Amino acid sequence: MPARTASDQPEQAQGRLHRLNLVMILPLIVATGVLLVAMDSRTWWHAVVLGLGVAAAVVTFARWAAGDLSRVAVPCLAVAAPVWPVGALLIDSGTAFYGISFVGAHVIPQLRRRRGAAAVLLSGFVAAVGAAKLLTEGDDSGDLIKYLIVPVGVTAALTGLMFPNKRFYDVVADLEEAREREAELAVARERIRFASDLHDIQGHTLHVVKLKIALAQKLLHSDTGRVEEELREVHALIADTISQTKELAYAQRRLNLSAELENAKNLFEAAGIRVHVDRAAGFDGRPGELLGQVLRETTTNILRHAQADEVWITLSQSGITVVNDGVPDTPLPELRGLAALRERVVDNGGELLVEQEDGRFRTAAAFPAPRPGATSDNA
Incomplete structure (x- = not known):
């Protein structure tokens, strides 16, 4: 089995959360997009244009769920952004902002800096298109709500919700990484403990063997019986050390x-x-x-x-x-x-x-x- 790296755990935890979102939320995104396209399309090209915005939203969410949004962020923004002005000014669709608001809300929290400015710019773009529609064709308060208040409000709310969402995933990653580090530290401590116990066993034995052999050398020509006794003790000590080392390897040493x-x-x-x-x-x-x-x-x-x-x-x-x-x-x-x-x-x-x-x-x-x-x- 391949060894897991320190980053495997946080990636696995985030992956499970992303897959859960994919299973639970993606069908709602697709169903909502299809419903909006069906409501505002009167010709086939209306459906194509509005469908592009929905497709950009679906691709953005799918790649976000996979943790790989950066690769499709720019293409999806490039596709979704024109759908809103075309939909509002040419198709009279008040829901054409769906794609750009969804894509922008997911992309902006992923930026490394100037996220606040990007959020303001996104809401400003949606508001500018709505204001242009009101200046050219708007004639009542219903158009104000349809093309300006609702699109800007939904875009701002969705973007604002994605910021704590991003922070949540960051916290999950930090917690998982901390747990992995703690596990690694526990392994390191156990290795140190094992090395210390091994030192206790073998270091002690080696010094005792050295002492007994030195004594045997002194007595070699004067007391061969004592030399034989010392050598037997050395043999027994080494045998006992081998046994203790095996016990240590199986966590049985006492x-x-x-x-x-x-x-x-x-x-x-x-x-x-x-x-x-x-x-x-x-x-x-x-x-x-x-x-x-x-x-x-x-x-x-x-x-x-x-x-x-x-x-x-x-x-x-x-x-x-x-x-x-x-x-x-x-x-x-x-x-x-x-x-x-x-x-x-x-x-x-x-x-x-x-x-x-x-x-x-x-x-x-x-x-x-x-x-x-x-x-x-x-x-």
Whole structure:
């Protein structure tokens, strides 16, 4: 299936509205035009001349309904404009303005500028022809109404109605485009979320594998049994990462806070870092998953960027706090993983703070405390 562009949605919405107008209104336009021609025609050439005005009106409306009026605007105006003076002065038809008023009313709102002047010019043209008829042949108030008041009034009213009509279609287009942009933004956000989750999984794994392989190299000639154990853990870790990546691709990935806490503790100890864990509460559901992601990302950052000797992990009723020492005085590089996590934490009603002070780095994520009596799968 071809991909839809950003403009497809507004075009489809406007197309449905235009087709609805075409089905409902075009038959009325044709029927009215035929009736007026039949009423005012006394010879075949009268019917031909008046019919040209009706034909121009029908073509104009059909192309307007198709959203392609610009191609026929000038030809239709050129055909409809002479019908009114010929009809009024030679055929004595008070309805010959039908074509020019209809065509002009649809064309003028489509102009990019000077639409007001064009509307005045259209009404002035209709009035001038009617005034010419009154000056040459008009002899009573009936002719005044027939050739001047009604034609000018209908033309002005029809033109005035088409301006809000044009604005309505513009608003529909803007709304549809805004909805399309919102959908595109949602897709972009989901892609960013997916990329961030993928970074959480694979970035963490790669750094742990690097750490374990470095440890295995140190022990290669002194403790082959420990080397084999480290390599088995590397193999298992890679297998688990492949499984998590597949789960992520099918939107099935769920982080377990307890497992992440134990994993972080083991990693820090393997790297020779003392770990102090104070666990007073647990979280389940989405907060628990996000806190697990924060802990995993923080663990990766400590192993990558700090020369830590000690790490303090506190899990309280409000969230999790991770503090580590061994932070250089120079500013740390941009921690993009935590920046992406901050957005997700905030979107789920929490907050994520990072602070660097006196050689220590503090990462704290907090959510509203669980309701009394609530259970926790991660407790």
